[in-house]
Amino acid sequence: MGIKSLFHLNHATWQAATSLLFLFFCLVSSARAQDIVKEALSSFPPQTLRLEYSRPAKLRELPDYQSLRKRYAGEGLRSLEASLSKLGIEEESIDELVLGWQAGGTGMTLEGLAGGHFNPGDMARRASVQKLQPVPVSDFKAYCFGEELTSTCVVALDQTRGAFGPLSALTALVDARQGTGPSLSSDSRFTALVNDAHSDAPIWGAAIGQAVADWFKGWMPGQQEVELDWSKAFQTVESLSYSVDTADKARLNMKLNCTTVQDAANLRQVFSGLKMFQQLAWQNKNPGRPNPFESLAIDARDRDVLLTLTTAYTTLEGAAL
Numbered sequence: 001m002g003i004k005s006l007f008h009l010n011h012a013t014w015q016a017a018t019s020l021l022f023l024f025f026c027l028v029s030s031a032r033a034q035d036i037v038k039e040a041l042s043s044f045p046p047q048t049l050r051l052e053y054s055r056p057a058k059l060r061e062l063p064d065y066q067s068l069r070k071r072y073a074g075e076g077l078r079s080l081e082a083s084l085s086k087l088g089i090e091e092e093s094i095d096e097l098v099l100g101w102q103a104g105g106t107g108m109t110l111e112g113l114a115g116g117h118f119n120p121g122d123m124a125r126r127a128s129v130q131k132l133q134p135v136p137v138s139d140f141k142a143y144c145f146g147e148e149l150t151s152t153c154v155v156a157l158d159q160t161r162g163a164f165g166p167l168s169a170l171t172a173l174v175d176a177r178q179g180t181g182p183s184l185s186s187d188s189r190f191t192a193l194v195n196d197a198h199s200d201a202p203i204w205g206a207a208i209g210q211a212v213a214d215w216f217k218g219w220m221p222g223q224q225e226v227e228l229d230w231s232k233a234f235q236t237v238e239s240l241s242y243s244v245d246t247a248d249k250a251r252l253n254m255k256l257n258c259t260t261v262q263d264a265a266n267l268r269q270v271f272s273g274l275k276m277f278q279q280l281a282w283q284n285k286n287p288g289r290p291n292p293f294e295s296l297a298i299d300a301r302d303r304d305v306l307l308t309l310t311t312a313y314t315t316l317e318g319a320a321l
Helices: 003-041 065-072 075-085 120-129 167-177 188-197 210-219 261-285 313-317
Strands: 048-054 094-104 107-116 135-137 140-145 152-156 161-166 203-208 237-246 250-258 297-301 304-311
Touching: 003 048, 003 094, 003 107, 003 188, 048 188, 048 210, 075 152, 094 210, 107 167, 107 210, 120 140, 120 152, 135 167, 140 167, 152 167, 161 167, 188 203, 188 237, 203 210, 210 237, 250 261, 261 297, 261 304, 304 313
Parallel strands: none
Antiparallel strands: 048 094, 048 203, 094 107, 107 161, 135 140, 140 152, 152 161, 203 237, 237 250, 250 304, 297 304
């Protein structure tokens, strides 16, 4: 075999190896995203009514990420980030995040499973400086911020996994992971919903029951000004699933599954009325400024109500929500 033939053979082999390596990393990235969701289903309690997956590592690539994050991060998230920062866990430490909500005495209780970079030893040293006493949770050490039972606690499960939530939730989460307690994976209905909602989008989620109305109460723009019984409006909705793609623009796709075809038609009318109200309110409060919800499309197919929205990041930045 000549030098030239050998070069072509090696070049072809190199190309094939490079392609396989690229495919391998793509599959590993996808598998890890699926793994943490499976872990969450096996860790969150069976009372969980809502689950949301997000990939901050992907979202941080957006040129508008910091300004959007600063504007839309709620008070609860900012408080959580400040607490985690005391233990050396910065926003950049988190690559993937699965959040779970369950009904509590005063509303929805939040817990989370995070994938990223954690250093239990460094956390312990920083906690000591902050005078935070570790609380044993099985074989792990949890650090809690606040004295109330509902205060947020955090635990490093290993170098790549961390969890946070009320101490009772963390205890149940660890028990479930160790096979000594019940988990959400036993709920075949919710597991099927999550598997159906699973997407390659950097943000996606699913909800059932009262968590559906809670989602809209938390995120519907200007909902405080709408005289609407949100719980009643969504009482015929059996499930909600959604995804947010982040390319050149933000693209939301949402499906609400209703009890009957007529229920879906009625809910479509409710959304149409909300859209009209939002457009009028926007024109009055923000004359001349682009409305981020202008392109909201509403459709009803059989028992499903479908919402789609595409909007520019610069428009979202200027939205007075």
